[in-house]
Amino acid sequence: MLAKDSKKKIILTGDRPTGKLHLGHYIGSLKRRVELQNSGNFDEINILVADDQALTDNWANPKKVRDNIIEVTLDYLSVGIDPDKSNICIQSGIPALHALTFYYMNLVTTQRLSRNPTVKSEMQMRGFSGNDSDDNEAGLPAGFFTYPVSQTADITAFKATTVPAGEDQMPMVEQCREIAHRFNTIYNCDVLVEPDILIPENSAQRRLPGIDGKAKMSKSLGNCIYLSDDAKSVKQKIMSMYTDPTHINIDDPGHIEGNMVFTYLDAFLRDDSQFADYLPDYKNLQEMKEHYRRGGLGDMKCKKFLLKVVEEMLDPIRTERAKWENNIGEVYDILKTGTDHAVKVTNQTLSECREAMRINYFDDKNTMVNDWEDWLKESHQ
Numbered sequence: 001m002l003a004k005d006s007k008k009k010i011i012l013t014g015d016r017p018t019g020k021l022h023l024g025h026y027i028g029s030l031k032r033r034v035e036l037q038n039s040g041n042f043d044e045i046n047i048l049v050a051d052d053q054a055l056t057d058n059w060a061n062p063k064k065v066r067d068n069i070i071e072v073t074l075d076y077l078s079v080g081i082d083p084d085k086s087n088i089c090i091q092s093g094i095p096a097l098h099a100l101t102f103y104y105m106n107l108v109t110t111q112r113l114s115r116n117p118t119v120k121s122e123m124q125m126r127g128f129s130g131n132d133s134d135d136n137e138a139g140l141p142a143g144f145f146t147y148p149v150s151q152t153a154d155i156t157a158f159k160a161t162t163v164p165a166g167e168d169q170m171p172m173v174e175q176c177r178e179i180a181h182r183f184n185t186i187y188n189c190d191v192l193v194e195p196d197i198l199i200p201e202n203s204a205q206r207r208l209p210g211i212d213g214k215a216k217m218s219k220s221l222g223n224c225i226y227l228s229d230d231a232k233s234v235k236q237k238i239m240s241m242y243t244d245p246t247h248i249n250i251d252d253p254g255h256i257e258g259n260m261v262f263t264y265l266d267a268f269l270r271d272d273s274q275f276a277d278y279l280p281d282y283k284n285l286q287e288m289k290e291h292y293r294r295g296g297l298g299d300m301k302c303k304k305f306l307l308k309v310v311e312e313m314l315d316p317i318r319t320e321r322a323k324w325e326n327n328i329g330e331v332y333d334i335l336k337t338g339t340d341h342a343v344k345v346t347n348q349t350l351s352e353c354r355e356a357m358r359i360n361y362f363d364d365k366n367t368m369v370n371d372w373e374d375w376l377k378e379s380h381q
Contacts, residue, residue, distance in 0.1 A: 011036060012160035012195075014048030014091075017068035018058060021075040022224035023310075024208040024217030027267050028166040032200060034080040036164060045086040046158045046342065047076060049335070052091045052098075053151070056144040073331055075227050078321035083334045089342035090335055091154065096346035100153035100353065101146070107182045108149060108175070116148055118171045152176040156192045157346040164198045167207055168216070173197040189356035191349070208267055213242035213260050225310070227317055234314065238307045243299045250298040256289050261302045268309055278308040 013033060015021065021030065037045050049072055054065045069090065076088060091097060113119060123140065143150075148171075155163060155176050163173050173195060180192035207216050210223025217224050225237050243261055247254040256262045265285055272284045279301075282288040288305075291297045324331055354360040361368055 008043045008159070009041065009162065010044045010046070010158060010160045010193075011042050011162050011164060012046045012048065012155050012158045013164050014046075014050050014154070015072055016050045016054040017065055017072045018054045019068055019219040020071050020226045020228050022217055022219070022226045023264075023268075024210075024224070025075075026079060026227060027208055028200060029164055030076070030079045030081075032164050032198070033086070036198075037080075037082060037085045042162070044158070046160070046345075047081065047086055047088045048091050048154055048342075049073065049088065050091045050154070053147060056141055056147055059141065059143075069335070070328065070331060071228075073335060074321055074324050077324045077331070077334075078227065078317045080320070083338065087338045087341055088334055089338040093339040094157070094342050094346050096157055096343070096350040097150070097153045099350055100157055100346075101150045103353065103357070104149045104152055104179050104183070105146060107179050107186070110145075112175075112178075113145060113148060116171050116175055118168055119145070119147060121168070122147075148172050148175045149179070152179045155195055156180050157349045158342070159193045159349060160195050161193055162198050163195050167199050170197055170199070183353070183356075187356040189352075191352045191356050209260060209263060211237050211241045211260060213258060227314065228321060229314075230318075231311060231314075234310060235307055238303050238310065239300075241303060241306075243302070247292075247299060251295045253295045254292040254297070254299075256293060261299065261306050262289060262292070264306055265302075265309065268306075268313060270309070270312075274309055274312070279305045 011033075013029060015025065015029075033045070033047065036042060049069055051065050051069060054068075055062060058064050073088060077083070081088065123144075151172050152175065155173075156179075163169070163176075165173065177194040180194045183192050184190055209215065210217045210221055211225065212221075212223045214223065215221060225234055229237070241260045241264075244255045244259050246252065262285075265288075269285055275282050275284060275288075279288070282291070288297070288302075292302065351360065351363075355363070358371075
């Protein structure tokens, strides 16, 4: 039986380059990636710029994907992803991922894919009906439908043991585990790793809503605060943030639940010392919430405090980004080096998978010849 290396702890994570990354990405995954990268608890950190998957709903506009590869990489570097500790690579430059995706498609049914809650949610968000159609411009693209299979190829090709992701990605990782288990069972091997998902501990960070209070923060919904936004844009967005429509006058009792200012404070407040620095009227967030609930605390005061908390976080990110923007050639080299390394790692996994499936035809001429001779003997018995 072919065995996997059970000693290594490996991370695979990433993003689709369809636009700039926002606070939802930061609090849901980027911040955690930096912490994991610097923890010393993992042997490898791989961050995938998933441009192939971005094409599943941007097939008519590949320029959008191409242009955002650098944009997303700048966001990575600006938040503290260190290319000496984390391997940043481009999905389309890793051929093994395409081959593994094709093999895995035979291990999952269309019925199972159609039940994936994440796929259903994404279909609805993008207006894909899922109905069959002879019109190439209508219906559900096959590439989008098989997104979980492609993601499984990404994760297993790197033999990732851990996938840091948002709560909405749990069905995707579960499907990855199913496919990996099925592969190992069918081919009597232990090549593929069944990964675990690592979601943020803070529930407010798992699925950050947009500033309008609707769904999650999403580029397509236009309700984002981007990591690259300047201070003027951030202020404008926070000051227009959805709060409590029943809290008309300052003295009116207010609601915390569904109020984006308090949702964002739950997610981004670093510690109680920020009250001492920016809002000494309160010792902690609990005191502030209690005052808002009983009335007497205005939305504008809350928003101004949130703005200071967010700006304290974003200001060093902007400074770091400016450094990298002045050296895009080095950003290119980081992506090239990372992708070259990923090709070597994933080619090894692909080779092991082909060996397990016994389709490694040209690895050993004698084996192939002997297999054919054995088959010939059996067929004439």
